[in-house]
Amino acid sequence: MTARPKRDASPxxxxxxxxxxxxxxxxxxxxxxxxxxxxxxxxxxxLPGGRVGARECLExxxxxxxxxxxxxxxxxxxxxxxxGKPGRHGRxxxxxxxxxxxxxxGDIALRVGPDVADTRWFDIDALPKLxxxxxxxxxxxxxxxxxxxxxxxxALQFMDESFTLSELQGVYQSILGQPLDKRxxxxxxxxxxxxxxxxRYARNGSHRPARLFRAKHPRRVEIIK
Amino acid sequence: MTARPKRDASPxxxxxxxxxxxxxxxxxxxxxxxxxxxxxxxxxxxLPGGRVGARECLExxxxxxxxxxxxxxxxxxxxxxxxGKPGRHGRxxxxxxxxxxxxxxGDIALRVGPDVADTRWFDIDALPKLxxxxxxxxxxxxxxxxxxxxxxxxALQFMDESFTLSELQGVYQSILGQPLDKRxxxxxxxxxxxxxxxxRYARNGSHRPARLFRAKHPRRVEIIK
DNA sequence: GCAAAAGTGTTGGAGATACACCCATGA
DNA sequence: TCATGGGTGTATCTCCAACACTTTTGC
Numbered sequence: 001m002t003a004r005p006k007r008d009a010s011p012x013x014x015x016x017x018x019x020x021x022x023x024x025x026x027x028x029x030x031x032x033x034x035x036x037x038x039x040x041x042x043x044x045x046x047l048p049g050g051r052v053g054a055r056e057c058l059e060x061x062x063x064x065x066x067x068x069x070x071x072x073x074x075x076x077x078x079x080x081x082x083x084g085k086p087g088r089h090g091r092x093x094x095x096x097x098x099x100x101x102x103x104x105x106g107d108i109a110l111r112v113g114p115d116v117a118d119t120r121w122f123d124i125d126a127l128p129k130l131x132x133x134x135x136x137x138x139x140x141x142x143x144x145x146x147x148x149x150x151x152x153x154x155a156l157q158f159m160d161e162s163f164t165l166s167e168l169q170g171v172y173q174s175i176l177g178q179p180l181d182k183r184x185x186x187x188x189x190x191x192x193x194x195x196x197x198x199x200r201y202a203r204n205g206s207h208r209p210a211r212l213f214r215a216k217h218p219r220r221v222e223i224i225k
Numbered sequence: 226m227t228a229r230p231k232r233d234a235s236p237x238x239x240x241x242x243x244x245x246x247x248x249x250x251x252x253x254x255x256x257x258x259x260x261x262x263x264x265x266x267x268x269x270x271x272l273p274g275g276r277v278g279a280r281e282c283l284e285x286x287x288x289x290x291x292x293x294x295x296x297x298x299x300x301x302x303x304x305x306x307x308x309g310k311p312g313r314h315g316r317x318x319x320x321x322x323x324x325x326x327x328x329x330x331g332d333i334a335l336r337v338g339p340d341v342a343d344t345r346w347f348d349i350d351a352l353p354k355l356x357x358x359x360x361x362x363x364x365x366x367x368x369x370x371x372x373x374x375x376x377x378x379x380a381l382q383f384m385d386e387s388f389t390l391s392e393l394q395g396v397y398q399s400i401l402g403q404p405l406d407k408r409x410x411x412x413x414x415x416x417x418x419x420x421x422x423x424x425r426y427a428r429n430g431s432h433r434p435a436r437l438f439r440a441k442h443p444r445r446v447e448i449i450k
Numbered sequence: 451g452c453a454a455a456a457g458t459g460t461t462g463g464a465g466a467t468a469c470a471c472c473c474a475t476g477a
Numbered sequence: 478t479c480a481t482g483g484g485t486g487t488a489t490c491t492c493c494a495a496c497a498c499t500t501t502t503g504c
Contacts, residue, residue, distance in 0.1 A: 012237050058309040082307045084283040206476035207481040431503030432455040
Protein backbone atom coordinates (compact mmCIF):
# COMPACT_ATOMS: atom_id res chain seq x y z
CA MET A 1 0.00 0.00 0.00
CA THR A 2 2.38 2.67 1.25
CA ALA A 3 5.44 3.40 -0.87
CA ARG A 4 8.37 1.53 0.62
CA PRO A 5 11.25 3.88 1.48
CA LYS A 6 14.48 2.98 -0.25
CA ARG A 7 17.23 1.71 2.01
CA ASP A 8 18.97 4.73 3.53
CA ALA A 9 16.70 7.07 1.61
CA SER A 10 16.09 9.27 4.65
CA PRO A 11 18.48 10.04 7.49
CA UNK A 12 17.85 7.74 10.43
CA UNK A 13 16.21 9.26 13.48
CA UNK A 14 18.26 10.11 16.55
CA UNK A 15 18.04 7.56 19.34
CA UNK A 16 18.18 8.60 22.99
CA UNK A 17 17.77 6.96 26.35
CA UNK A 18 15.69 8.84 28.94
CA UNK A 19 15.65 7.97 32.61
CA UNK A 20 12.74 8.27 35.03
CA UNK A 21 14.55 8.01 38.37
CA UNK A 22 12.12 7.57 41.24
CA UNK A 23 12.74 7.45 44.92
CA UNK A 24 10.78 7.82 48.11
CA UNK A 25 11.53 10.56 50.55
CA UNK A 26 9.44 11.66 53.48
CA UNK A 27 6.74 9.16 52.47
CA UNK A 28 6.37 10.76 49.05
CA UNK A 29 7.23 9.45 45.62
CA UNK A 30 9.80 11.74 44.06
CA UNK A 31 11.20 12.19 40.56
CA UNK A 32 14.64 13.48 39.59
CA UNK A 33 14.62 16.17 36.91
CA UNK A 34 17.24 18.29 35.23
CA UNK A 35 16.78 21.79 33.93
CA UNK A 36 17.99 22.02 30.36
CA UNK A 37 20.89 24.38 29.77
CA UNK A 38 21.03 24.07 26.00
CA UNK A 39 18.58 24.64 23.19
CA UNK A 40 16.00 23.39 22.40
CA UNK A 41 13.82 24.23 25.38
CA UNK A 42 16.64 25.76 27.47
CA UNK A 43 15.43 26.40 30.99
CA UNK A 44 12.72 23.75 30.86
CA UNK A 45 12.77 20.77 33.22
CA UNK A 46 13.17 17.35 31.65
CA LEU A 47 14.18 13.78 32.29
CA PRO A 48 17.89 13.06 32.22
CA GLY A 49 18.64 11.64 28.81
CA GLY A 50 20.91 11.68 25.82
CA ARG A 51 21.99 10.10 22.61
CA VAL A 52 23.08 6.52 22.36
CA GLY A 53 26.77 6.12 21.63
CA ALA A 54 27.96 4.14 18.64
CA ARG A 55 29.25 1.19 20.64
CA GLU A 56 27.06 1.51 23.67
CA CYS A 57 24.08 -0.61 24.59
CA LEU A 58 20.85 1.13 25.54
CA GLU A 59 21.07 0.31 29.21
CA UNK A 60 24.65 1.56 29.48
CA UNK A 61 23.57 4.74 27.76
CA UNK A 62 20.82 5.29 30.30
CA UNK A 63 23.26 4.82 33.19
CA UNK A 64 25.87 7.04 31.55
CA UNK A 65 23.60 10.00 30.86
CA UNK A 66 22.11 9.72 34.33
CA UNK A 67 25.56 9.95 35.86
CA UNK A 68 26.77 12.71 33.53
CA UNK A 69 23.78 14.93 34.13
CA UNK A 70 23.05 14.25 37.78
CA UNK A 71 25.99 12.36 39.30
CA UNK A 72 23.76 9.47 40.29
CA UNK A 73 25.18 5.94 40.02
CA UNK A 74 24.33 2.45 41.17
CA UNK A 75 20.58 2.55 40.65
CA UNK A 76 18.26 -0.27 39.66
CA UNK A 77 17.30 0.08 36.00
CA UNK A 78 14.68 -1.47 33.76
CA UNK A 79 13.45 -0.68 30.29
CA UNK A 80 10.05 0.99 30.24
CA UNK A 81 8.81 1.78 26.74
CA UNK A 82 10.01 3.32 23.51
CA UNK A 83 8.50 6.60 22.39
CA GLY A 84 8.82 7.49 18.74
CA LYS A 85 5.94 9.56 17.39
CA PRO A 86 7.11 12.04 14.78
CA GLY A 87 6.85 15.53 16.22
CA ARG A 88 7.21 14.45 19.84
CA HIS A 89 10.61 16.15 20.06
CA GLY A 90 10.12 19.32 18.04
CA ARG A 91 11.42 19.36 14.49
CA UNK A 92 14.09 16.72 14.87
CA UNK A 93 13.01 13.10 14.73
CA UNK A 94 14.00 11.53 18.03
CA UNK A 95 13.20 8.04 19.22
CA UNK A 96 13.56 7.71 22.97
CA UNK A 97 14.00 4.43 24.77
CA UNK A 98 12.69 5.23 28.24
CA UNK A 99 14.06 3.54 31.35
CA UNK A 100 12.73 3.45 34.88
CA UNK A 101 15.36 3.75 37.60
CA UNK A 102 14.73 3.25 41.30
CA UNK A 103 16.92 3.99 44.28
CA UNK A 104 16.74 4.46 48.04
CA UNK A 105 16.72 8.14 48.89
CA GLY A 106 19.60 7.90 51.32
CA ASP A 107 22.11 6.91 48.68
CA ILE A 108 21.87 9.82 46.45
CA ALA A 109 24.25 12.73 46.21
CA LEU A 110 23.33 15.03 43.34
CA ARG A 111 25.70 16.86 41.07
CA VAL A 112 24.75 19.36 38.39
CA GLY A 113 26.24 18.04 35.16
CA PRO A 114 28.12 20.15 32.61
CA ASP A 115 25.21 20.61 30.19
CA VAL A 116 22.61 21.04 32.87
CA ALA A 117 21.37 24.20 34.59
CA ASP A 118 19.99 22.49 37.68
CA THR A 119 19.16 19.08 39.16
CA ARG A 120 16.38 18.54 41.68
CA TRP A 121 13.89 16.14 43.17
CA PHE A 122 10.20 16.88 42.66
CA ASP A 123 7.24 15.44 44.39
CA ILE A 124 5.43 13.33 41.81
CA ASP A 125 2.19 15.24 42.42
CA ALA A 126 3.85 18.61 41.96
CA LEU A 127 5.90 18.37 38.81
CA PRO A 128 6.79 21.46 36.83
CA LYS A 129 5.99 21.70 33.14
CA LEU A 130 8.15 19.14 31.39
CA UNK A 131 9.91 19.17 28.04
CA UNK A 132 8.48 17.33 25.04
CA UNK A 133 6.34 14.32 25.99
CA UNK A 134 8.21 13.65 29.22
CA UNK A 135 5.04 14.01 31.28
CA UNK A 136 3.63 11.06 29.36
CA UNK A 137 6.79 9.02 29.98
CA UNK A 138 6.55 9.74 33.70
CA UNK A 139 2.89 8.76 33.76
CA UNK A 140 3.69 5.42 32.16
CA UNK A 141 6.56 4.84 34.59
CA UNK A 142 4.45 5.52 37.65
CA UNK A 143 1.55 3.40 36.54
CA UNK A 144 3.86 0.52 35.71
CA UNK A 145 5.56 0.84 39.09
CA UNK A 146 2.20 0.76 40.85
CA UNK A 147 1.19 -2.35 38.92
CA UNK A 148 4.48 -4.08 39.64
CA UNK A 149 4.16 -3.62 43.38
CA UNK A 150 1.45 -6.26 43.28
CA UNK A 151 3.30 -9.01 41.53
CA UNK A 152 7.00 -8.43 42.19
CA UNK A 153 9.48 -7.46 44.85
CA UNK A 154 10.28 -4.20 43.07
CA ALA A 155 9.63 -2.12 46.19
CA LEU A 156 12.83 -3.48 47.71
CA GLN A 157 14.75 -1.35 45.21
CA PHE A 158 13.73 1.69 47.23
CA MET A 159 15.22 0.31 50.43
CA ASP A 160 18.66 0.80 51.93
CA GLU A 161 20.75 -2.26 52.62
CA SER A 162 18.87 -2.84 55.84
CA PHE A 163 15.48 -1.53 56.77
CA THR A 164 12.57 -2.06 59.12
CA LEU A 165 9.25 -3.57 58.14
CA SER A 166 7.53 -0.30 58.94
CA GLU A 167 9.79 1.53 56.52
CA LEU A 168 8.97 -1.01 53.83
CA GLN A 169 5.29 -0.69 54.56
CA GLY A 170 5.64 3.07 54.23
CA VAL A 171 7.10 2.63 50.75
CA TYR A 172 4.14 0.52 49.66
CA GLN A 173 1.73 3.03 51.11
CA SER A 174 3.43 5.96 49.43
CA ILE A 175 3.26 4.34 46.04
CA LEU A 176 -0.24 2.94 46.34
CA GLY A 177 -1.54 6.04 48.07
CA GLN A 178 -3.43 4.07 50.69
CA PRO A 179 -2.83 2.68 54.17
CA LEU A 180 -2.21 -1.04 54.66
CA ASP A 181 -2.91 -3.25 57.65
CA LYS A 182 0.28 -3.77 59.62
CA ARG A 183 -0.21 -7.41 60.59
CA UNK A 184 -1.37 -8.53 57.18
CA UNK A 185 1.42 -6.63 55.47
CA UNK A 186 4.06 -8.35 57.58
CA UNK A 187 2.55 -11.77 57.05
CA UNK A 188 2.47 -11.31 53.27
CA UNK A 189 5.94 -9.85 52.94
CA UNK A 190 7.57 -12.48 55.10
CA UNK A 191 5.72 -15.24 53.24
CA UNK A 192 7.55 -14.22 50.05
CA UNK A 193 10.85 -15.18 51.65
CA UNK A 194 12.58 -12.40 49.77
CA UNK A 195 13.82 -10.67 52.88
CA UNK A 196 15.41 -11.98 56.05
CA UNK A 197 15.95 -10.59 59.52
CA UNK A 198 19.38 -9.38 60.55
CA UNK A 199 20.49 -9.43 64.16
CA ARG A 200 20.46 -5.65 64.35
CA TYR A 201 17.84 -3.15 65.48
CA ALA A 202 17.03 0.41 64.55
CA ARG A 203 16.85 2.74 67.55
CA ASN A 204 14.99 5.72 66.18
CA GLY A 205 13.28 7.50 69.01
CA SER A 206 11.57 7.00 72.29
CA HIS A 207 10.01 3.68 71.55
CA ARG A 208 10.82 0.04 71.09
CA PRO A 209 13.62 -0.55 68.54
CA ALA A 210 12.63 -2.17 65.24
CA ARG A 211 14.32 -5.24 63.90
CA LEU A 212 16.32 -4.61 60.72
CA PHE A 213 15.77 -6.78 57.67
CA ARG A 214 17.68 -7.12 54.44
CA ALA A 215 16.85 -8.34 50.94
CA LYS A 216 18.14 -11.82 50.19
CA HIS A 217 18.98 -10.77 46.63
CA PRO A 218 19.28 -7.00 46.73
CA ARG A 219 19.69 -6.35 42.99
CA ARG A 220 17.14 -8.89 41.82
CA VAL A 221 13.44 -8.20 41.33
CA GLU A 222 11.45 -11.38 41.78
CA ILE A 223 8.11 -11.99 40.09
CA ILE A 224 5.63 -13.39 42.55
CA LYS A 225 2.17 -14.96 42.13
CA MET B 226 33.32 8.89 33.89
CA THR B 227 32.87 7.93 30.27
CA ALA B 228 33.77 10.53 27.65
CA ARG B 229 30.57 12.18 26.51
CA PRO B 230 30.14 11.87 22.74
CA LYS B 231 29.82 15.22 21.03
CA ARG B 232 26.40 15.93 19.59
CA ASP B 233 26.22 14.20 16.20
CA ALA B 234 29.76 12.93 16.55
CA SER B 235 28.87 9.44 15.34
CA PRO B 236 26.23 8.47 12.79
CA UNK B 237 23.02 7.52 14.54
CA UNK B 238 22.07 3.86 14.59
CA UNK B 239 19.43 2.52 12.23
CA UNK B 240 16.02 2.02 13.81
CA UNK B 241 13.75 -0.81 12.75
CA UNK B 242 10.45 -2.28 13.84
CA UNK B 243 10.24 -6.09 14.02
CA UNK B 244 6.99 -7.99 14.28
CA UNK B 245 6.38 -11.25 16.11
CA UNK B 246 3.02 -12.29 14.63
CA UNK B 247 1.50 -15.18 16.54
CA UNK B 248 -1.61 -17.15 15.86
CA UNK B 249 -3.12 -20.45 16.85
CA UNK B 250 -3.82 -23.14 14.33
CA UNK B 251 -4.73 -26.72 14.99
CA UNK B 252 -4.23 -26.15 18.72
CA UNK B 253 -0.65 -25.03 18.23
CA UNK B 254 0.95 -21.65 18.70
CA UNK B 255 2.42 -20.53 15.40
CA UNK B 256 4.81 -17.78 14.33
CA UNK B 257 4.98 -16.05 10.97
CA UNK B 258 8.46 -15.82 9.46
CA UNK B 259 9.90 -14.51 6.24
CA UNK B 260 12.92 -15.86 4.43
CA UNK B 261 15.31 -13.05 3.63
CA UNK B 262 15.95 -12.44 -0.06
CA UNK B 263 18.63 -9.79 0.34
CA UNK B 264 21.96 -9.56 2.08
CA UNK B 265 22.87 -9.73 4.92
CA UNK B 266 21.85 -13.29 5.79
CA UNK B 267 20.01 -13.97 2.52
CA UNK B 268 18.11 -17.23 2.74
CA UNK B 269 17.81 -17.13 6.52
CA UNK B 270 14.42 -16.98 8.22
CA UNK B 271 13.64 -13.86 10.22
CA LEU B 272 10.89 -11.77 11.70
CA PRO B 273 9.18 -9.35 9.34
CA GLY B 274 10.75 -5.98 9.97
CA GLY B 275 12.22 -2.88 8.44
CA ARG B 276 13.45 0.64 8.88
CA VAL B 277 11.32 3.34 10.39
CA GLY B 278 10.30 5.99 7.88
CA ALA B 279 11.10 9.63 8.49
CA ARG B 280 7.54 10.67 9.25
CA GLU B 281 6.20 7.39 10.48
CA CYS B 282 5.45 6.38 14.03
CA LEU B 283 6.85 3.09 15.29
CA GLU B 284 3.53 1.30 15.36
CA UNK B 285 2.67 2.35 11.80
CA UNK B 286 6.07 1.12 10.72
CA UNK B 287 5.43 -2.29 12.26
CA UNK B 288 2.08 -2.57 10.48
CA UNK B 289 3.55 -1.36 7.19
CA UNK B 290 6.50 -3.76 7.09
CA UNK B 291 4.24 -6.61 8.10
CA UNK B 292 1.93 -5.89 5.21
CA UNK B 293 4.72 -5.29 2.71
CA UNK B 294 6.53 -8.49 3.50
CA UNK B 295 3.66 -10.83 4.21
CA UNK B 296 0.42 -9.20 3.06
CA UNK B 297 -1.06 -9.43 6.54
CA UNK B 298 -3.26 -6.56 7.75
CA UNK B 299 -5.68 -5.81 10.54
CA UNK B 300 -3.84 -7.52 13.39
CA UNK B 301 -3.71 -6.57 17.04
CA UNK B 302 -0.39 -4.93 17.84
CA UNK B 303 1.45 -4.03 21.00
CA UNK B 304 4.98 -2.89 21.70
CA UNK B 305 7.15 -5.60 23.24
CA UNK B 306 10.70 -4.45 23.95
CA UNK B 307 13.55 -2.58 22.32
CA UNK B 308 16.71 -4.47 21.46
CA GLY B 309 19.85 -2.45 20.93
CA LYS B 310 23.04 -4.25 21.91
CA PRO B 311 25.92 -3.33 19.61
CA GLY B 312 26.77 -6.32 17.46
CA ARG B 313 23.31 -7.87 17.58
CA HIS B 314 22.80 -7.14 13.89
CA GLY B 315 26.20 -7.84 12.39
CA ARG B 316 28.46 -4.88 11.66
CA UNK B 317 25.77 -2.27 11.30
CA UNK B 318 24.35 -0.76 14.47
CA UNK B 319 20.63 -1.47 14.45
CA UNK B 320 18.15 -0.74 17.20
CA UNK B 321 14.98 -2.77 16.83
CA UNK B 322 11.71 -1.88 18.47
CA UNK B 323 9.96 -5.24 18.66
CA UNK B 324 6.19 -5.57 18.45
CA UNK B 325 3.94 -8.49 19.23
CA UNK B 326 1.05 -9.01 16.81
CA UNK B 327 -1.80 -11.44 17.33
CA UNK B 328 -4.50 -12.61 14.96
CA UNK B 329 -7.04 -15.37 14.52
CA UNK B 330 -5.73 -17.95 12.09
CA GLY B 331 -8.79 -17.87 9.88
CA ASP B 332 -8.24 -14.29 8.81
CA ILE B 333 -4.91 -14.58 7.28
CA ALA B 334 -4.03 -14.78 3.61
CA LEU B 335 -0.29 -14.70 3.05
CA ARG B 336 1.56 -12.99 0.26
CA VAL B 337 5.29 -13.13 -0.44
CA GLY B 338 6.52 -9.55 -0.46
CA PRO B 339 8.90 -8.09 -3.04
CA ASP B 340 12.06 -8.34 -0.91
CA VAL B 341 11.19 -11.67 0.55
CA ALA B 342 12.01 -15.18 -0.66
CA ASP B 343 9.26 -16.96 1.26
CA THR B 344 6.62 -16.46 3.94
CA ARG B 345 5.43 -19.24 6.21
CA TRP B 346 3.93 -20.20 9.54
CA PHE B 347 6.07 -22.26 11.90
CA ASP B 348 5.08 -24.17 14.95
CA ILE B 349 6.59 -22.29 17.89
CA ASP B 350 8.34 -25.47 19.08
CA ALA B 351 9.86 -26.14 15.69
CA LEU B 352 11.39 -22.89 14.53
CA PRO B 353 14.22 -22.86 12.02
CA LYS B 354 17.46 -21.05 12.77
CA LEU B 355 16.62 -17.35 12.93
CA UNK B 356 18.57 -14.29 11.83
CA UNK B 357 20.40 -12.11 14.35
CA UNK B 358 18.86 -12.21 17.83
CA UNK B 359 15.35 -12.91 16.58
CA UNK B 360 15.13 -16.10 18.60
CA UNK B 361 15.56 -14.00 21.71
CA UNK B 362 12.83 -11.60 20.57
CA UNK B 363 10.47 -14.51 19.98
CA UNK B 364 11.24 -15.95 23.40
CA UNK B 365 10.40 -12.64 25.07
CA UNK B 366 7.18 -12.36 23.07
CA UNK B 367 6.00 -15.83 23.99
CA UNK B 368 6.81 -15.49 27.65
CA UNK B 369 5.03 -12.14 27.82
CA UNK B 370 2.00 -13.60 26.05
CA UNK B 371 1.87 -16.46 28.51
CA UNK B 372 2.06 -14.06 31.44
CA UNK B 373 -0.61 -11.80 29.99
CA UNK B 374 -3.09 -14.63 29.65
CA UNK B 375 -3.40 -14.55 33.43
CA UNK B 376 -4.21 -10.92 33.91
CA UNK B 377 -5.77 -9.68 30.68
CA UNK B 378 -8.22 -10.60 27.96
CA UNK B 379 -5.44 -10.83 25.39
CA ALA B 380 -6.47 -14.33 24.30
CA LEU B 381 -9.55 -12.86 22.64
CA GLN B 382 -7.24 -11.40 20.00
CA PHE B 383 -6.78 -14.93 18.64
CA MET B 384 -10.51 -15.44 18.16
CA ASP B 385 -12.69 -14.86 15.13
CA GLU B 386 -15.61 -12.49 15.46
CA SER B 387 -17.67 -15.24 17.03
CA PHE B 388 -16.41 -18.38 18.69
CA THR B 389 -17.39 -21.14 21.06
CA LEU B 390 -16.20 -21.43 24.64
CA SER B 391 -14.44 -24.68 23.78
CA GLU B 392 -12.49 -22.92 21.05
CA LEU B 393 -11.47 -20.22 23.49
CA GLN B 394 -10.46 -22.82 26.04
CA GLY B 395 -8.36 -24.50 23.36
CA VAL B 396 -6.50 -21.24 22.80
CA TYR B 397 -5.65 -20.94 26.49
CA GLN B 398 -4.54 -24.56 26.59
CA SER B 399 -2.34 -24.20 23.52
CA ILE B 400 -0.55 -21.20 24.95
CA LEU B 401 -0.19 -22.49 28.48
CA GLY B 402 0.61 -25.99 27.33
CA GLN B 403 -1.70 -27.62 29.85
CA PRO B 404 -5.31 -28.74 30.02
CA LEU B 405 -7.87 -26.67 31.92
CA ASP B 406 -11.03 -27.73 33.70
CA LYS B 407 -14.03 -27.01 31.48
CA ARG B 408 -16.47 -25.88 34.15
CA UNK B 409 -14.00 -23.69 35.99
CA UNK B 410 -12.78 -22.16 32.74
CA UNK B 411 -16.30 -21.17 31.71
CA UNK B 412 -17.10 -19.73 35.11
CA UNK B 413 -13.96 -17.61 35.13
CA UNK B 414 -14.27 -16.35 31.57
CA UNK B 415 -17.92 -15.45 31.91
CA UNK B 416 -17.26 -13.70 35.22
CA UNK B 417 -14.99 -11.23 33.40
CA UNK B 418 -17.98 -9.99 31.41
CA UNK B 419 -15.72 -9.39 28.45
CA UNK B 420 -17.65 -11.71 26.14
CA UNK B 421 -21.34 -12.18 25.55
CA UNK B 422 -23.46 -14.90 23.99
CA UNK B 423 -24.90 -14.41 20.54
CA UNK B 424 -28.11 -16.13 19.48
CA ARG B 425 -26.24 -18.35 17.05
CA TYR B 426 -24.80 -21.85 17.35
CA ALA B 427 -21.91 -23.65 15.71
CA ARG B 428 -22.90 -26.98 14.16
CA ASN B 429 -19.58 -28.75 13.72
CA GLY B 430 -20.18 -32.45 13.65
CA SER B 431 -22.29 -35.19 15.03
CA HIS B 432 -22.83 -33.71 18.44
CA ARG B 433 -24.69 -30.98 20.21
CA PRO B 434 -24.14 -27.51 18.67
CA ALA B 435 -22.14 -25.00 20.69
CA ARG B 436 -23.38 -21.53 21.46
CA LEU B 437 -21.37 -18.78 19.76
CA PHE B 438 -19.99 -15.91 21.82
CA ARG B 439 -18.42 -12.62 20.80
CA ALA B 440 -16.08 -10.14 22.48
CA LYS B 441 -17.84 -7.06 23.81
CA HIS B 442 -14.89 -4.90 22.76
CA PRO B 443 -13.07 -6.88 20.09
CA ARG B 444 -10.04 -4.61 19.64
CA ARG B 445 -9.54 -3.81 23.30
CA VAL B 446 -7.40 -5.84 25.70
CA GLU B 447 -8.68 -5.42 29.23
CA ILE B 448 -6.46 -5.78 32.29
CA ILE B 449 -8.14 -7.91 34.92
CA LYS B 450 -7.30 -8.54 38.59
C1' DG C 451 -28.91 -46.13 19.55
C1' DC C 452 -24.37 -44.73 19.60
C1' DA C 453 -20.51 -41.65 19.44
C1' DA C 454 -19.03 -37.07 20.28
C1' DA C 455 -18.73 -32.69 22.17
C1' DA C 456 -21.79 -29.18 24.88
C1' DG C 457 -23.44 -27.76 28.94
C1' DT C 458 -24.17 -27.40 33.97
C1' DG C 459 -23.45 -26.96 40.47
C1' DT C 460 -21.68 -28.14 44.68
C1' DT C 461 -18.27 -28.87 48.17
C1' DG C 462 -13.88 -28.36 50.70
C1' DG C 463 -9.68 -25.99 51.42
C1' DA C 464 -6.51 -22.24 51.03
C1' DG C 465 -5.58 -17.72 51.23
C1' DA C 466 -7.05 -13.00 52.20
C1' DT C 467 -9.16 -9.75 55.31
C1' DA C 468 -10.56 -7.64 59.55
C1' DC C 469 -9.38 -6.60 63.96
C1' DA C 470 -6.94 -5.07 69.46
C1' DC C 471 -3.67 -5.46 72.73
C1' DC C 472 1.02 -5.86 74.96
C1' DC C 473 6.16 -4.55 74.47
C1' DA C 474 10.40 -1.92 74.67
C1' DT C 475 12.42 2.27 74.68
C1' DG C 476 13.66 7.53 75.55
C1' DA C 477 12.43 11.46 77.68
C1' DT D 478 5.10 7.11 83.89
C1' DC D 479 3.89 8.40 79.64
C1' DA D 480 4.16 8.80 74.76
C1' DT D 481 5.62 6.45 70.69
C1' DG D 482 5.97 3.15 67.33
C1' DG D 483 7.12 -2.22 67.33
C1' DG D 484 5.39 -6.51 67.43
C1' DT D 485 2.00 -10.41 67.47
C1' DG D 486 -2.73 -14.32 66.50
C1' DT D 487 -7.35 -15.67 65.48
C1' DA D 488 -11.93 -15.88 63.35
C1' DT D 489 -14.33 -15.12 59.23
C1' DC D 490 -15.06 -14.81 54.52
C1' DT D 491 -14.10 -15.10 49.76
C1' DC D 492 -12.20 -17.21 45.97
C1' DC D 493 -10.30 -21.17 43.62
C1' DA D 494 -9.87 -26.17 42.61
C1' DA D 495 -11.71 -30.56 42.18
C1' DC D 496 -15.06 -33.31 40.39
C1' DA D 497 -19.48 -36.46 36.95
C1' DC D 498 -23.45 -36.66 34.69
C1' DT D 499 -27.14 -35.13 31.35
C1' DT D 500 -28.14 -32.96 26.74
C1' DT D 501 -28.22 -32.47 21.85
C1' DT D 502 -26.94 -33.57 17.60
C1' DG D 503 -25.30 -36.47 13.14
C1' DC D 504 -24.71 -40.77 11.46
